[in-house]
Amino acid sequence: MTRTLFRGTSVQRSSIALAATALFVGSITACTSTNNSDTADHLQSLRDAGTITVGFAGEAPYSFEENGQLTGATVALHREIFSQLGIETVEGVNADFGSLIPGLQANRFDAVSAGMSILPKRCEQAAFGDPEFNYTTALMVPSGNPKNLTDMESIAASGAKLATMTGAVESDYADQLAIPAVQVASPQDGMDAVTSGRADVFALTAISLNWMKNNNPGADVDVTDSFVAVINGIPQVGAGATVFRTDDTELLNAYNEELAKITSDPQKYLEIVGPFGFTENELPDPALTTEKLCTGGA
Structure with a gap:
Protein backbone atom coordinates (compact mmCIF):
# COMPACT_ATOMS: atom_id res chain seq x y z
CA MET A 1 0.00 0.00 0.00
CA TYR A 135 -24.22 5.16 -11.11
CA THR A 136 -24.80 2.49 -13.73
CA THR A 137 -22.64 -0.29 -15.16
CA ALA A 138 -21.01 -0.47 -18.59
CA LEU A 139 -18.76 -2.87 -20.47
CA MET A 140 -15.32 -2.27 -21.95
CA VAL A 141 -14.87 -4.41 -25.05
CA PRO A 142 -12.49 -4.61 -28.04
CA SER A 143 -13.18 -1.97 -30.68
CA GLY A 144 -16.26 -2.85 -32.68
CA ASN A 145 -17.71 -4.96 -29.85
CA PRO A 146 -17.26 -8.22 -31.83
CA LYS A 147 -19.44 -10.27 -29.47
CA ASN A 148 -22.23 -7.64 -29.43
CA LEU A 149 -22.28 -7.45 -25.65
CA THR A 150 -24.77 -5.08 -24.05
CA ASP A 151 -25.30 -6.18 -20.43
CA MET A 152 -24.51 -8.94 -17.93
CA GLU A 153 -27.11 -11.28 -19.41
CA SER A 154 -25.52 -10.99 -22.85
CA ILE A 155 -22.17 -11.99 -21.35
CA ALA A 156 -23.74 -15.08 -19.79
CA ALA A 157 -25.48 -16.02 -23.05
CA SER A 158 -22.38 -15.57 -25.22
CA GLY A 159 -19.88 -17.34 -22.99
CA ALA A 160 -17.56 -14.33 -23.26
CA LYS A 161 -14.56 -14.20 -20.93
CA LEU A 162 -15.38 -11.60 -18.28
CA ALA A 163 -13.00 -9.59 -16.11
CA THR A 164 -14.22 -7.81 -12.97
CA MET A 165 -12.41 -5.90 -10.27
CA THR A 166 -11.93 -7.71 -6.97
CA GLY A 167 -14.50 -6.51 -4.45
CA ALA A 168 -16.43 -4.41 -6.97
CA VAL A 169 -20.19 -4.77 -7.32
CA GLU A 170 -19.79 -6.19 -10.83
CA SER A 171 -18.05 -9.20 -9.27
CA ASP A 172 -21.20 -9.76 -7.21
CA TYR A 173 -23.33 -9.51 -10.34
CA ALA A 174 -21.17 -12.15 -12.03
CA ASP A 175 -21.41 -14.48 -9.03
CA GLN A 176 -25.18 -14.17 -8.84
CA LEU A 177 -25.54 -14.83 -12.56
CA ALA A 178 -23.05 -17.75 -12.43
CA ILE A 179 -20.71 -16.03 -14.89
CA PRO A 180 -17.06 -17.11 -14.48
CA ALA A 181 -14.92 -14.02 -14.08
CA VAL A 182 -11.21 -13.23 -14.02
CA GLN A 183 -10.49 -11.04 -11.01
CA VAL A 184 -8.26 -8.00 -11.54
CA ALA A 185 -6.84 -5.64 -8.95
CA SER A 186 -7.43 -2.32 -10.70
CA PRO A 187 -9.29 -0.69 -13.61
CA GLN A 188 -6.03 -0.52 -15.56
CA ASP A 189 -5.60 -4.26 -15.13
CA GLY A 190 -9.11 -4.75 -16.48
CA MET A 191 -8.42 -2.70 -19.58
CA ASP A 192 -5.13 -4.54 -20.08
CA ALA A 193 -6.99 -7.85 -19.88
CA VAL A 194 -9.26 -6.75 -22.74
CA THR A 195 -6.51 -5.29 -24.94
CA SER A 196 -4.30 -8.36 -24.45
CA GLY A 197 -7.12 -10.81 -25.24
CA ARG A 198 -7.10 -12.39 -21.77
CA ALA A 199 -10.70 -11.21 -21.42
CA ASP A 200 -13.43 -10.36 -23.92
CA VAL A 201 -15.06 -7.81 -21.66
CA PHE A 202 -14.42 -5.82 -18.50
CA ALA A 203 -17.43 -4.72 -16.41
CA LEU A 204 -17.25 -1.64 -14.17
CA THR A 205 -19.17 1.57 -13.52
CA ALA A 206 -19.88 3.49 -16.71
CA ILE A 207 -18.27 6.70 -15.52
CA SER A 208 -15.02 4.86 -14.68
CA LEU A 209 -14.82 3.07 -18.03
CA ASN A 210 -15.59 6.22 -20.02
CA TRP A 211 -12.94 8.10 -18.06
CA MET A 212 -10.39 5.40 -18.88
CA LYS A 213 -11.23 5.37 -22.58
CA ASN A 214 -11.12 9.17 -22.81
CA ASN A 215 -7.77 9.27 -21.04
CA ASN A 216 -6.26 6.42 -23.07
CA PRO A 217 -7.01 7.52 -26.65
CA GLY A 218 -4.64 4.93 -28.12
CA ALA A 219 -6.39 1.97 -26.52
CA ASP A 220 -8.21 -0.24 -29.02
CA VAL A 221 -11.40 -0.50 -26.95
CA ASP A 222 -15.00 0.66 -26.88
CA VAL A 223 -17.34 1.28 -23.96
CA THR A 224 -20.95 0.16 -24.29
CA ASP A 225 -23.97 2.20 -23.34
CA SER A 226 -24.57 2.10 -19.60
CA PHE A 227 -27.23 -0.14 -18.08
CA VAL A 228 -28.77 -1.15 -14.77
CA ALA A 229 -27.96 -4.78 -14.06
CA VAL A 230 -30.92 -7.05 -13.36
CA ILE A 231 -30.51 -9.93 -10.89
CA ASN A 232 -33.41 -12.36 -10.38
CA GLY A 233 -35.70 -9.83 -12.03
CA ILE A 234 -34.66 -7.03 -9.68
CA PRO A 235 -32.89 -3.92 -11.09
CA GLN A 236 -29.68 -3.27 -9.19
CA VAL A 237 -29.83 0.49 -8.81
CA GLY A 238 -26.41 1.61 -7.58
Missing part, protein backbone atom coordinates in the same frame (compact mmCIF):
# COMPACT_ATOMS: atom_id res chain seq x y z
CA THR A 2 1.19 3.51 -0.70
CA ARG A 3 0.49 6.58 1.34
CA THR A 4 -0.35 10.02 -0.02
CA LEU A 5 -1.03 13.29 1.74
CA PHE A 6 -3.14 16.15 0.50
CA ARG A 7 -3.94 19.43 2.18
CA GLY A 8 -6.29 21.95 0.60
CA THR A 9 -5.86 21.58 -3.16
CA SER A 10 -2.25 20.43 -3.51
CA VAL A 11 -0.04 17.51 -2.53
CA GLN A 12 3.22 18.36 -0.79
CA ARG A 13 6.13 15.98 -1.30
CA SER A 14 9.73 16.30 -0.12
CA SER A 15 12.92 14.44 -0.99
CA ILE A 16 14.71 14.06 2.31
CA ALA A 17 17.12 11.68 3.97
CA LEU A 18 15.91 8.28 5.10
CA ALA A 19 16.24 9.10 8.77
CA ALA A 20 14.23 12.27 8.38
CA THR A 21 11.61 10.37 6.43
CA ALA A 22 11.27 7.87 9.24
CA LEU A 23 10.89 10.69 11.74
CA PHE A 24 8.20 12.33 9.56
CA VAL A 25 6.27 9.10 9.15
CA GLY A 26 6.46 8.56 12.87
CA SER A 27 5.04 12.00 13.53
CA ILE A 28 2.17 11.36 11.10
CA THR A 29 1.39 8.09 12.86
CA ALA A 30 1.34 9.87 16.18
CA CYS A 31 -1.07 12.56 15.05
CA THR A 32 -3.52 10.44 13.07
CA SER A 33 -6.36 8.64 14.75
CA THR A 34 -6.16 5.16 13.29
CA ASN A 35 -4.79 3.88 16.60
CA ASN A 36 -7.41 5.71 18.66
CA SER A 37 -9.92 3.19 20.02
CA ASP A 38 -12.07 5.76 21.85
CA THR A 39 -14.69 6.25 19.13
CA ALA A 40 -16.76 8.64 21.26
CA ASP A 41 -13.93 11.17 20.96
CA HIS A 42 -12.83 10.19 17.47
CA LEU A 43 -14.14 13.26 15.67
CA GLN A 44 -12.58 15.58 18.22
CA SER A 45 -9.26 13.75 18.01
CA LEU A 46 -9.30 14.20 14.23
CA ARG A 47 -9.96 17.91 14.68
CA ASP A 48 -7.19 18.19 17.24
CA ALA A 49 -4.75 16.44 14.91
CA GLY A 50 -6.06 18.28 11.84
CA THR A 51 -5.61 15.04 9.88
CA ILE A 52 -7.78 12.14 8.74
CA THR A 53 -6.63 8.97 6.98
CA VAL A 54 -8.73 7.57 4.14
CA GLY A 55 -8.32 4.42 2.12
CA PHE A 56 -8.69 4.66 -1.67
CA ALA A 57 -8.37 2.16 -4.49
CA GLY A 58 -7.02 4.14 -7.43
CA GLU A 59 -10.25 4.05 -9.45
CA ALA A 60 -10.63 7.12 -11.66
CA PRO A 61 -12.53 9.36 -11.55
CA TYR A 62 -13.56 8.63 -7.94
CA SER A 63 -10.20 8.66 -6.12
CA PHE A 64 -6.81 8.11 -7.74
CA GLU A 65 -3.30 9.48 -8.08
CA GLU A 66 -2.30 11.60 -11.07
CA ASN A 67 1.18 13.04 -11.43
CA GLY A 68 1.84 12.25 -7.80
CA GLN A 69 -1.28 13.99 -6.57
CA LEU A 70 -4.35 12.45 -5.01
CA THR A 71 -7.39 13.59 -6.94
CA GLY A 72 -10.88 12.57 -8.05
CA ALA A 73 -14.52 13.36 -7.36
CA THR A 74 -14.60 11.62 -3.98
CA VAL A 75 -11.36 13.31 -2.97
CA ALA A 76 -12.82 16.68 -3.94
CA LEU A 77 -15.89 16.01 -1.79
CA HIS A 78 -13.68 15.03 1.11
CA ARG A 79 -11.54 18.13 0.83
CA GLU A 80 -14.69 20.22 1.12
CA ILE A 81 -16.47 18.23 3.82
CA PHE A 82 -13.58 17.43 6.14
CA SER A 83 -12.34 21.01 6.00
CA GLN A 84 -15.80 22.14 7.09
CA LEU A 85 -15.44 19.72 10.02
CA GLY A 86 -12.15 21.35 11.01
CA ILE A 87 -9.89 18.69 9.50
CA GLU A 88 -7.62 20.32 6.94
CA THR A 89 -5.29 17.47 5.97
CA VAL A 90 -6.27 14.10 4.53
CA GLU A 91 -3.82 11.24 4.34
CA GLY A 92 -4.60 8.72 1.60
CA VAL A 93 -3.61 5.05 1.73
CA ASN A 94 -3.80 3.23 -1.61
CA ALA A 95 -5.11 -0.35 -1.35
CA ASP A 96 -6.78 -2.93 -3.57
CA PHE A 97 -10.54 -2.35 -3.67
CA GLY A 98 -11.23 -5.66 -1.98
CA SER A 99 -8.94 -4.69 0.91
CA LEU A 100 -10.66 -1.41 1.76
CA ILE A 101 -13.28 -2.60 4.26
CA PRO A 102 -10.85 -5.05 5.93
CA GLY A 103 -8.34 -2.21 6.19
CA LEU A 104 -10.99 0.02 7.74
CA GLN A 105 -11.90 -2.67 10.25
CA ALA A 106 -8.20 -3.10 11.08
CA ASN A 107 -7.89 0.66 11.82
CA ARG A 108 -5.46 1.26 8.95
CA PHE A 109 -7.55 4.28 8.02
CA ASP A 110 -10.49 6.26 9.38
CA ALA A 111 -12.78 6.11 6.34
CA VAL A 112 -12.95 4.70 2.82
CA SER A 113 -12.84 7.18 -0.04
CA ALA A 114 -13.75 5.17 -3.14
CA GLY A 115 -17.37 5.83 -4.15
CA MET A 116 -18.08 2.33 -2.83
CA SER A 117 -21.44 0.81 -3.73
CA ILE A 118 -23.87 0.45 -0.82
CA LEU A 119 -24.71 -3.25 -0.60
CA PRO A 120 -26.36 -5.31 2.18
CA LYS A 121 -23.31 -7.55 2.69
CA ARG A 122 -21.05 -4.53 3.03
CA CYS A 123 -23.47 -2.84 5.42
CA GLU A 124 -23.01 -5.78 7.77
CA GLN A 125 -19.30 -4.98 7.96
CA ALA A 126 -19.15 -1.18 7.95
CA ALA A 127 -21.29 1.98 8.19
CA PHE A 128 -22.06 3.79 4.93
CA GLY A 129 -22.65 7.49 4.72
CA ASP A 130 -25.50 8.94 2.68
CA PRO A 131 -25.26 8.38 -1.09
CA GLU A 132 -22.84 10.64 -2.96
CA PHE A 133 -23.25 9.28 -6.49
CA ASN A 134 -25.81 7.31 -8.45
CA ALA A 239 -25.25 4.37 -5.28
CA GLY A 240 -21.81 4.98 -3.81
CA ALA A 241 -20.84 6.49 -0.48
CA THR A 242 -18.02 7.07 1.98
CA VAL A 243 -17.56 4.23 4.47
CA PHE A 244 -16.88 4.45 8.22
CA ARG A 245 -16.45 1.96 11.03
CA THR A 246 -19.74 0.76 12.47
CA ASP A 247 -19.18 2.41 15.87
CA ASP A 248 -17.99 5.73 14.45
CA THR A 249 -21.45 7.32 14.55
CA GLU A 250 -20.39 10.84 15.55
CA LEU A 251 -18.04 11.17 12.58
CA LEU A 252 -20.62 9.56 10.27
CA ASN A 253 -23.40 11.92 11.36
CA ALA A 254 -21.21 15.00 11.10
CA TYR A 255 -20.10 13.93 7.62
CA ASN A 256 -23.68 13.34 6.47
CA GLU A 257 -24.74 16.76 7.71
CA GLU A 258 -22.10 18.49 5.59
CA LEU A 259 -22.73 16.20 2.60
CA ALA A 260 -26.42 17.12 2.60
CA LYS A 261 -25.51 20.78 2.11
CA ILE A 262 -23.75 19.77 -1.11
CA THR A 263 -26.13 17.17 -2.57
CA SER A 264 -29.12 19.45 -1.93
CA ASP A 265 -27.50 22.14 -4.09
CA PRO A 266 -26.94 20.86 -7.67
CA GLN A 267 -24.80 23.86 -8.59
CA LYS A 268 -22.44 23.33 -5.66
CA TYR A 269 -22.38 19.59 -6.28
CA LEU A 270 -21.34 20.09 -9.90
CA GLU A 271 -18.74 22.69 -8.95
CA ILE A 272 -17.03 20.01 -6.88
CA VAL A 273 -17.45 16.82 -8.94
CA GLY A 274 -18.17 18.20 -12.42
CA PRO A 275 -14.47 18.51 -13.37
CA PHE A 276 -14.24 14.72 -13.10
CA GLY A 277 -16.99 13.99 -15.64
CA PHE A 278 -19.93 13.82 -13.22
CA THR A 279 -23.24 15.41 -14.19
CA GLU A 280 -26.65 15.84 -12.62
CA ASN A 281 -27.32 12.24 -13.75
CA GLU A 282 -24.99 11.14 -10.95
CA LEU A 283 -26.61 13.39 -8.34
CA PRO A 284 -28.03 11.05 -5.66
CA ASP A 285 -31.77 10.37 -5.78
CA PRO A 286 -33.15 11.50 -2.37
CA ALA A 287 -35.52 8.51 -2.41
CA LEU A 288 -32.62 6.06 -2.71
CA THR A 289 -31.40 6.10 0.88
CA THR A 290 -28.60 4.20 2.55
CA GLU A 291 -31.18 2.47 4.76
CA LYS A 292 -33.02 1.12 1.70
CA LEU A 293 -29.86 0.03 -0.05
CA CYS A 294 -28.52 -1.69 3.05
CA THR A 295 -31.68 -3.80 3.26
CA GLY A 296 -31.61 -4.62 -0.45
CA GLY A 297 -34.50 -2.32 -1.32
CA ALA A 298 -34.65 0.42 -3.96
Whole structure:
Protein backbone atom coordinates (compact mmCIF):
# COMPACT_ATOMS: atom_id res chain seq x y z
CA MET A 1 0.00 0.00 0.00
CA THR A 2 1.19 3.51 -0.70
CA ARG A 3 0.49 6.58 1.34
CA THR A 4 -0.35 10.02 -0.02
CA LEU A 5 -1.03 13.29 1.74
CA PHE A 6 -3.14 16.15 0.50
CA ARG A 7 -3.94 19.43 2.18
CA GLY A 8 -6.29 21.95 0.60
CA THR A 9 -5.86 21.58 -3.16
CA SER A 10 -2.25 20.43 -3.51
CA VAL A 11 -0.04 17.51 -2.53
CA GLN A 12 3.22 18.36 -0.79
CA ARG A 13 6.13 15.98 -1.30
CA SER A 14 9.73 16.30 -0.12
CA SER A 15 12.92 14.44 -0.99
CA ILE A 16 14.71 14.06 2.31
CA ALA A 17 17.12 11.68 3.97
CA LEU A 18 15.91 8.28 5.10
CA ALA A 19 16.24 9.10 8.77
CA ALA A 20 14.23 12.27 8.38
CA THR A 21 11.61 10.37 6.43
CA ALA A 22 11.27 7.87 9.24
CA LEU A 23 10.89 10.69 11.74
CA PHE A 24 8.20 12.33 9.56
CA VAL A 25 6.27 9.10 9.15
CA GLY A 26 6.46 8.56 12.87
CA SER A 27 5.04 12.00 13.53
CA ILE A 28 2.17 11.36 11.10
CA THR A 29 1.39 8.09 12.86
CA ALA A 30 1.34 9.87 16.18
CA CYS A 31 -1.07 12.56 15.05
CA THR A 32 -3.52 10.44 13.07
CA SER A 33 -6.36 8.64 14.75
CA THR A 34 -6.16 5.16 13.29
CA ASN A 35 -4.79 3.88 16.60
CA ASN A 36 -7.41 5.71 18.66
CA SER A 37 -9.92 3.19 20.02
CA ASP A 38 -12.07 5.76 21.85
CA THR A 39 -14.69 6.25 19.13
CA ALA A 40 -16.76 8.64 21.26
CA ASP A 41 -13.93 11.17 20.96
CA HIS A 42 -12.83 10.19 17.47
CA LEU A 43 -14.14 13.26 15.67
CA GLN A 44 -12.58 15.58 18.22
CA SER A 45 -9.26 13.75 18.01
CA LEU A 46 -9.30 14.20 14.23
CA ARG A 47 -9.96 17.91 14.68
CA ASP A 48 -7.19 18.19 17.24
CA ALA A 49 -4.75 16.44 14.91
CA GLY A 50 -6.06 18.28 11.84
CA THR A 51 -5.61 15.04 9.88
CA ILE A 52 -7.78 12.14 8.74
CA THR A 53 -6.63 8.97 6.98
CA VAL A 54 -8.73 7.57 4.14
CA GLY A 55 -8.32 4.42 2.12
CA PHE A 56 -8.69 4.66 -1.67
CA ALA A 57 -8.37 2.16 -4.49
CA GLY A 58 -7.02 4.14 -7.43
CA GLU A 59 -10.25 4.05 -9.45
CA ALA A 60 -10.63 7.12 -11.66
CA PRO A 61 -12.53 9.36 -11.55
CA TYR A 62 -13.56 8.63 -7.94
CA SER A 63 -10.20 8.66 -6.12
CA PHE A 64 -6.81 8.11 -7.74
CA GLU A 65 -3.30 9.48 -8.08
CA GLU A 66 -2.30 11.60 -11.07
CA ASN A 67 1.18 13.04 -11.43
CA GLY A 68 1.84 12.25 -7.80
CA GLN A 69 -1.28 13.99 -6.57
CA LEU A 70 -4.35 12.45 -5.01
CA THR A 71 -7.39 13.59 -6.94
CA GLY A 72 -10.88 12.57 -8.05
CA ALA A 73 -14.52 13.36 -7.36
CA THR A 74 -14.60 11.62 -3.98
CA VAL A 75 -11.36 13.31 -2.97
CA ALA A 76 -12.82 16.68 -3.94
CA LEU A 77 -15.89 16.01 -1.79
CA HIS A 78 -13.68 15.03 1.11
CA ARG A 79 -11.54 18.13 0.83
CA GLU A 80 -14.69 20.22 1.12
CA ILE A 81 -16.47 18.23 3.82
CA PHE A 82 -13.58 17.43 6.14
CA SER A 83 -12.34 21.01 6.00
CA GLN A 84 -15.80 22.14 7.09
CA LEU A 85 -15.44 19.72 10.02
CA GLY A 86 -12.15 21.35 11.01
CA ILE A 87 -9.89 18.69 9.50
CA GLU A 88 -7.62 20.32 6.94
CA THR A 89 -5.29 17.47 5.97
CA VAL A 90 -6.27 14.10 4.53
CA GLU A 91 -3.82 11.24 4.34
CA GLY A 92 -4.60 8.72 1.60
CA VAL A 93 -3.61 5.05 1.73
CA ASN A 94 -3.80 3.23 -1.61
CA ALA A 95 -5.11 -0.35 -1.35
CA ASP A 96 -6.78 -2.93 -3.57
CA PHE A 97 -10.54 -2.35 -3.67
CA GLY A 98 -11.23 -5.66 -1.98
CA SER A 99 -8.94 -4.69 0.91
CA LEU A 100 -10.66 -1.41 1.76
CA ILE A 101 -13.28 -2.60 4.26
CA PRO A 102 -10.85 -5.05 5.93
CA GLY A 103 -8.34 -2.21 6.19
CA LEU A 104 -10.99 0.02 7.74
CA GLN A 105 -11.90 -2.67 10.25
CA ALA A 106 -8.20 -3.10 11.08
CA ASN A 107 -7.89 0.66 11.82
CA ARG A 108 -5.46 1.26 8.95
CA PHE A 109 -7.55 4.28 8.02
CA ASP A 110 -10.49 6.26 9.38
CA ALA A 111 -12.78 6.11 6.34
CA VAL A 112 -12.95 4.70 2.82
CA SER A 113 -12.84 7.18 -0.04
CA ALA A 114 -13.75 5.17 -3.14
CA GLY A 115 -17.37 5.83 -4.15
CA MET A 116 -18.08 2.33 -2.83
CA SER A 117 -21.44 0.81 -3.73
CA ILE A 118 -23.87 0.45 -0.82
CA LEU A 119 -24.71 -3.25 -0.60
CA PRO A 120 -26.36 -5.31 2.18
CA LYS A 121 -23.31 -7.55 2.69
CA ARG A 122 -21.05 -4.53 3.03
CA CYS A 123 -23.47 -2.84 5.42
CA GLU A 124 -23.01 -5.78 7.77
CA GLN A 125 -19.30 -4.98 7.96
CA ALA A 126 -19.15 -1.18 7.95
CA ALA A 127 -21.29 1.98 8.19
CA PHE A 128 -22.06 3.79 4.93
CA GLY A 129 -22.65 7.49 4.72
CA ASP A 130 -25.50 8.94 2.68
CA PRO A 131 -25.26 8.38 -1.09
CA GLU A 132 -22.84 10.64 -2.96
CA PHE A 133 -23.25 9.28 -6.49
CA ASN A 134 -25.81 7.31 -8.45
CA TYR A 135 -24.22 5.16 -11.11
CA THR A 136 -24.80 2.49 -13.73
CA THR A 137 -22.64 -0.29 -15.16
CA ALA A 138 -21.01 -0.47 -18.59
CA LEU A 139 -18.76 -2.87 -20.47
CA MET A 140 -15.32 -2.27 -21.95
CA VAL A 141 -14.87 -4.41 -25.05
CA PRO A 142 -12.49 -4.61 -28.04
CA SER A 143 -13.18 -1.97 -30.68
CA GLY A 144 -16.26 -2.85 -32.68
CA ASN A 145 -17.71 -4.96 -29.85
CA PRO A 146 -17.26 -8.22 -31.83
CA LYS A 147 -19.44 -10.27 -29.47
CA ASN A 148 -22.23 -7.64 -29.43
CA LEU A 149 -22.28 -7.45 -25.65
CA THR A 150 -24.77 -5.08 -24.05
CA ASP A 151 -25.30 -6.18 -20.43
CA MET A 152 -24.51 -8.94 -17.93
CA GLU A 153 -27.11 -11.28 -19.41
CA SER A 154 -25.52 -10.99 -22.85
CA ILE A 155 -22.17 -11.99 -21.35
CA ALA A 156 -23.74 -15.08 -19.79
CA ALA A 157 -25.48 -16.02 -23.05
CA SER A 158 -22.38 -15.57 -25.22
CA GLY A 159 -19.88 -17.34 -22.99
CA ALA A 160 -17.56 -14.33 -23.26
CA LYS A 161 -14.56 -14.20 -20.93
CA LEU A 162 -15.38 -11.60 -18.28
CA ALA A 163 -13.00 -9.59 -16.11
CA THR A 164 -14.22 -7.81 -12.97
CA MET A 165 -12.41 -5.90 -10.27
CA THR A 166 -11.93 -7.71 -6.97
CA GLY A 167 -14.50 -6.51 -4.45
CA ALA A 168 -16.43 -4.41 -6.97
CA VAL A 169 -20.19 -4.77 -7.32
CA GLU A 170 -19.79 -6.19 -10.83
CA SER A 171 -18.05 -9.20 -9.27
CA ASP A 172 -21.20 -9.76 -7.21
CA TYR A 173 -23.33 -9.51 -10.34
CA ALA A 174 -21.17 -12.15 -12.03
CA ASP A 175 -21.41 -14.48 -9.03
CA GLN A 176 -25.18 -14.17 -8.84
CA LEU A 177 -25.54 -14.83 -12.56
CA ALA A 178 -23.05 -17.75 -12.43
CA ILE A 179 -20.71 -16.03 -14.89
CA PRO A 180 -17.06 -17.11 -14.48
CA ALA A 181 -14.92 -14.02 -14.08
CA VAL A 182 -11.21 -13.23 -14.02
CA GLN A 183 -10.49 -11.04 -11.01
CA VAL A 184 -8.26 -8.00 -11.54
CA ALA A 185 -6.84 -5.64 -8.95
CA SER A 186 -7.43 -2.32 -10.70
CA PRO A 187 -9.29 -0.69 -13.61
CA GLN A 188 -6.03 -0.52 -15.56
CA ASP A 189 -5.60 -4.26 -15.13
CA GLY A 190 -9.11 -4.75 -16.48
CA MET A 191 -8.42 -2.70 -19.58
CA ASP A 192 -5.13 -4.54 -20.08
CA ALA A 193 -6.99 -7.85 -19.88
CA VAL A 194 -9.26 -6.75 -22.74
CA THR A 195 -6.51 -5.29 -24.94
CA SER A 196 -4.30 -8.36 -24.45
CA GLY A 197 -7.12 -10.81 -25.24
CA ARG A 198 -7.10 -12.39 -21.77
CA ALA A 199 -10.70 -11.21 -21.42
CA ASP A 200 -13.43 -10.36 -23.92
CA VAL A 201 -15.06 -7.81 -21.66
CA PHE A 202 -14.42 -5.82 -18.50
CA ALA A 203 -17.43 -4.72 -16.41
CA LEU A 204 -17.25 -1.64 -14.17
CA THR A 205 -19.17 1.57 -13.52
CA ALA A 206 -19.88 3.49 -16.71
CA ILE A 207 -18.27 6.70 -15.52
CA SER A 208 -15.02 4.86 -14.68
CA LEU A 209 -14.82 3.07 -18.03
CA ASN A 210 -15.59 6.22 -20.02
CA TRP A 211 -12.94 8.10 -18.06
CA MET A 212 -10.39 5.40 -18.88
CA LYS A 213 -11.23 5.37 -22.58
CA ASN A 214 -11.12 9.17 -22.81
CA ASN A 215 -7.77 9.27 -21.04
CA ASN A 216 -6.26 6.42 -23.07
CA PRO A 217 -7.01 7.52 -26.65
CA GLY A 218 -4.64 4.93 -28.12
CA ALA A 219 -6.39 1.97 -26.52
CA ASP A 220 -8.21 -0.24 -29.02
CA VAL A 221 -11.40 -0.50 -26.95
CA ASP A 222 -15.00 0.66 -26.88
CA VAL A 223 -17.34 1.28 -23.96
CA THR A 224 -20.95 0.16 -24.29
CA ASP A 225 -23.97 2.20 -23.34
CA SER A 226 -24.57 2.10 -19.60
CA PHE A 227 -27.23 -0.14 -18.08
CA VAL A 228 -28.77 -1.15 -14.77
CA ALA A 229 -27.96 -4.78 -14.06
CA VAL A 230 -30.92 -7.05 -13.36
CA ILE A 231 -30.51 -9.93 -10.89
CA ASN A 232 -33.41 -12.36 -10.38
CA GLY A 233 -35.70 -9.83 -12.03
CA ILE A 234 -34.66 -7.03 -9.68
CA PRO A 235 -32.89 -3.92 -11.09
CA GLN A 236 -29.68 -3.27 -9.19
CA VAL A 237 -29.83 0.49 -8.81
CA GLY A 238 -26.41 1.61 -7.58
CA ALA A 239 -25.25 4.37 -5.28
CA GLY A 240 -21.81 4.98 -3.81
CA ALA A 241 -20.84 6.49 -0.48
CA THR A 242 -18.02 7.07 1.98
CA VAL A 243 -17.56 4.23 4.47
CA PHE A 244 -16.88 4.45 8.22
CA ARG A 245 -16.45 1.96 11.03
CA THR A 246 -19.74 0.76 12.47
CA ASP A 247 -19.18 2.41 15.87
CA ASP A 248 -17.99 5.73 14.45
CA THR A 249 -21.45 7.32 14.55
CA GLU A 250 -20.39 10.84 15.55
CA LEU A 251 -18.04 11.17 12.58
CA LEU A 252 -20.62 9.56 10.27
CA ASN A 253 -23.40 11.92 11.36
CA ALA A 254 -21.21 15.00 11.10
CA TYR A 255 -20.10 13.93 7.62
CA ASN A 256 -23.68 13.34 6.47
CA GLU A 257 -24.74 16.76 7.71
CA GLU A 258 -22.10 18.49 5.59
CA LEU A 259 -22.73 16.20 2.60
CA ALA A 260 -26.42 17.12 2.60
CA LYS A 261 -25.51 20.78 2.11
CA ILE A 262 -23.75 19.77 -1.11
CA THR A 263 -26.13 17.17 -2.57
CA SER A 264 -29.12 19.45 -1.93
CA ASP A 265 -27.50 22.14 -4.09
CA PRO A 266 -26.94 20.86 -7.67
CA GLN A 267 -24.80 23.86 -8.59
CA LYS A 268 -22.44 23.33 -5.66
CA TYR A 269 -22.38 19.59 -6.28
CA LEU A 270 -21.34 20.09 -9.90
CA GLU A 271 -18.74 22.69 -8.95
CA ILE A 272 -17.03 20.01 -6.88
CA VAL A 273 -17.45 16.82 -8.94
CA GLY A 274 -18.17 18.20 -12.42
CA PRO A 275 -14.47 18.51 -13.37
CA PHE A 276 -14.24 14.72 -13.10
CA GLY A 277 -16.99 13.99 -15.64
CA PHE A 278 -19.93 13.82 -13.22
CA THR A 279 -23.24 15.41 -14.19
CA GLU A 280 -26.65 15.84 -12.62
CA ASN A 281 -27.32 12.24 -13.75
CA GLU A 282 -24.99 11.14 -10.95
CA LEU A 283 -26.61 13.39 -8.34
CA PRO A 284 -28.03 11.05 -5.66
CA ASP A 285 -31.77 10.37 -5.78
CA PRO A 286 -33.15 11.50 -2.37
CA ALA A 287 -35.52 8.51 -2.41
CA LEU A 288 -32.62 6.06 -2.71
CA THR A 289 -31.40 6.10 0.88
CA THR A 290 -28.60 4.20 2.55
CA GLU A 291 -31.18 2.47 4.76
CA LYS A 292 -33.02 1.12 1.70
CA LEU A 293 -29.86 0.03 -0.05
CA CYS A 294 -28.52 -1.69 3.05
CA THR A 295 -31.68 -3.80 3.26
CA GLY A 296 -31.61 -4.62 -0.45
CA GLY A 297 -34.50 -2.32 -1.32
CA ALA A 298 -34.65 0.42 -3.96
